[in-house]
Amino acid sequence: MTGFCHSDMTTLDGPGRTMKRSGTGLIPLIALDGPTPLYRQLYGWFQHAIVEGRLRPGQRVPSTRALARELKISRIPVLTAYQQLHAEGYLESFTGAGTCVAASIPEEALKTASRAARRPPRKIAARLSSGVDAVLALPPDPKQPGAAFRVSLPALDHFPNDIWSSLLTRHARHPAPRHLAYGDPMGDIGFRETIADYLSMARAVRCDASQIMVVAGSQHGLQIAARALLNKDDAVWMEEPGYPGAHRAFAIAGARAVPVPVDADGLDVEAGLARAPHARAAYVTPSHQYPMGMTLSAARRMQLLSWAARHDGWIIEDDYDSEYRYAGHPIAAVQGLSAEDRVIYAGTFSKVLFPALRVGYLVIPKSLIAGFSAARDAIDLFPATLFQLALADFVREGHFARHVRRMRMLYMERRALLISALGEIGQVEIVSAEAGMHLVALLPRGADDRAISERAAAAGLSVQPLSLCCLEKPKRPGLILGYGGTDARRITAGMRRLSALL
Numbered sequence: 001m002t003g004f005c006h007s008d009m010t011t012l013d014g015p016g017r018t019m020k021r022s023g024t025g026l027i028p029l030i031a032l033d034g035p036t037p038l039y040r041q042l043y044g045w046f047q048h049a050i051v052e053g054r055l056r057p058g059q060r061v062p063s064t065r066a067l068a069r070e071l072k073i074s075r076i077p078v079l080t081a082y083q084q085l086h087a088e089g090y091l092e093s094f095t096g097a098g099t100c101v102a103a104s105i106p107e108e109a110l111k112t113a114s115r116a117a118r119r120p121p122r123k124i125a126a127r128l129s130s131g132v133d134a135v136l137a138l139p140p141d142p143k144q145p146g147a148a149f150r151v152s153l154p155a156l157d158h159f160p161n162d163i164w165s166s167l168l169t170r171h172a173r174h175p176a177p178r179h180l181a182y183g184d185p186m187g188d189i190g191f192r193e194t195i196a197d198y199l200s201m202a203r204a205v206r207c208d209a210s211q212i213m214v215v216a217g218s219q220h221g222l223q224i225a226a227r228a229l230l231n232k233d234d235a236v237w238m239e240e241p242g243y244p245g246a247h248r249a250f251a252i253a254g255a256r257a258v259p260v261p262v263d264a265d266g267l268d269v270e271a272g273l274a275r276a277p278h279a280r281a282a283y284v285t286p287s288h289q290y291p292m293g294m295t296l297s298a299a300r301r302m303q304l305l306s307w308a309a310r311h312d313g314w315i316i317e318d319d320y321d322s323e324y325r326y327a328g329h330p331i332a333a334v335q336g337l338s339a340e341d342r343v344i345y346a347g348t349f350s351k352v353l354f355p356a357l358r359v360g361y362l363v364i365p366k367s368l369i370a371g372f373s374a375a376r377d378a379i380d381l382f383p384a385t386l387f388q389l390a391l392a393d394f395v396r397e398g399h400f401a402r403h404v405r406r407m408r409m410l411y412m413e414r415r416a417l418l419i420s421a422l423g424e425i426g427q428v429e430i431v432s433a434e435a436g437m438h439l440v441a442l443l444p445r446g447a448d449d450r451a452i453s454e455r456a457a458a459a460g461l462s463v464q465p466l467s468l469c470c471l472e473k474p475k476r477p478g479l480i481l482g483y484g485g486t487d488a489r490r491i492t493a494g495m496r497r498l499s500a501l502l
């Protein structure tokens with residue numbers, strides 16, 4: 001390299017303080033100590049001196065030999081530090097002219113960096129997307145994993161871990177190369193066939209495997225549906241009260257949630273028509289409304305399907321826990337009634353097996369498959385393969401059906417115990433469908449369910465306030481009590497604590 005370095009050191013800030021003259025030029029006074037390797041200390045000293053303006057662009061630095069001699073250390077750490085500073089563009093060398101601070105570092109940049117280095121760090125008001133702002137404006141989900149009455153938690157200690165681990169090992173030990181490679185955005189075809197068979201039989205869903213997309217839980221499914229179907233500010237009917245996770249899924253996608261009240265027959269379609277007839281989608285939990293528990297009546301189902309057909313709307317059916325019904329016949333899915341194929345059906349293994357599995361599925365109308373698949377490819381490519389293979393065997397070999405049967409008995413007992421304990425407390429009105437893994441206890445009008453929930457949390461109880469499920473002013477305060485993952489002993493002890501709080 002040809003060029004030159006400035007040898008005039010009078011421009012140095014306080015040269016007397018940082019440098020002393022030696023036979024070959026100015027030698028910095030570098031205090032080397034501590035356990036940090038010598039080359040790192042040297043590198044750090046030069047880098048700071050350049051950034052803070054104590055060494056200027058074009059200024060000569062001592063030779064490695066001179067610096068090593070002056071510091072009374074071996075030349076190797078000095079060479080290593082200089083190499084690094086060269087590589088990062090802080091130093092440059094010219095044949096016959098020695099080594100200098102790179103002239104190409106703009107002085108203005110250095111001044112700014114040096115001013116910034118002296119200032120205490122400034123708090124930056126981060127600008128986030130409008131979707132995130134919308135989610136942050138919603139009340140946060142008070143997650144209390146493990147606490148008694150936690151909603152949506154199954155009986156984790158009853159899961160057949162031995163069977164599950166042997167199925168995982170079966171597929172992990174000698175995987176086919178294609179199972180280790182990139183996969184289909186819709187999921188593994190064998191698993192999708194298994195899901196399609198199960199849904200046709202157990203839920204009266206009309207589908208084949210080409211319509212099934214394997215997702216990471218139904219929350220992910222809602223997100224993919226929102227991304228694929230909705231534009232910013234598109235209106236979506238939301239059940240009021242409704243599932244807060246759905247509020248968040250649609251808020252982050254930029255949609256405008258339109259609260260539509262539910263009554264004893266489920267979503268009030270007439271009210272939806274009055275509030276936003278041209279909504280793009282309706283989010284519903286027809287088999288077991290979340291959180292109130294009623295079933296969407298046959299008349300309302302027909303009204304909803306007719307709205308979707310007339311207004312080019314889509315129904316997003318969240319069938320999150322319909323495996324657990326303790327009386328009467330299973331409720332068929334709305335999807336199976338839709339002659340126009342206007343329903344996106346979402347299901348999950350979180351409630352039946354365990355939530356950390358993060359496996360669920362969407363059933364997609366045929367006209368939307370290509371669009372949903374492209375959206376999925378853009379979001380996260382495809383679902384992890386190993387759990388799909390193991391889960392397909394879990395279902396095909398009968399372990400799934402057996403586990404559901406056992407859990408149904410267990411949850412029935414827990415539900416009965418909770419209802420009787422609540423009855424003893426008095427003061428609350430129980431709203432309980434004979435289904436699912438939770439029930440709602442309505443509190444006297446005027447009670448503050450959020451304050452009660454906070455006090456309960458301090459006592460180790462996870463009781464969700466009903467008002468958290470509302471986008472508008474709640475009609476009635478209440479508490480949502482999960483019983484699936486709370487055993488008899490904790491139900492009894494927890495109810496005693498809750499009674500004292502109330």
Ligand SMILES: Cc1ncc(COP(=O)(O)O)c(C=O)c1O
Pocket residue numbers: 151152216217218219220243245285290318320347348349350355359360
């Ligand atoms: C009504 C409803 N939908 C969806 C979900 C999300 O479940 P997943 O774990 O499959 O995302 C939940 C979880 O609590 C739920 O209660």
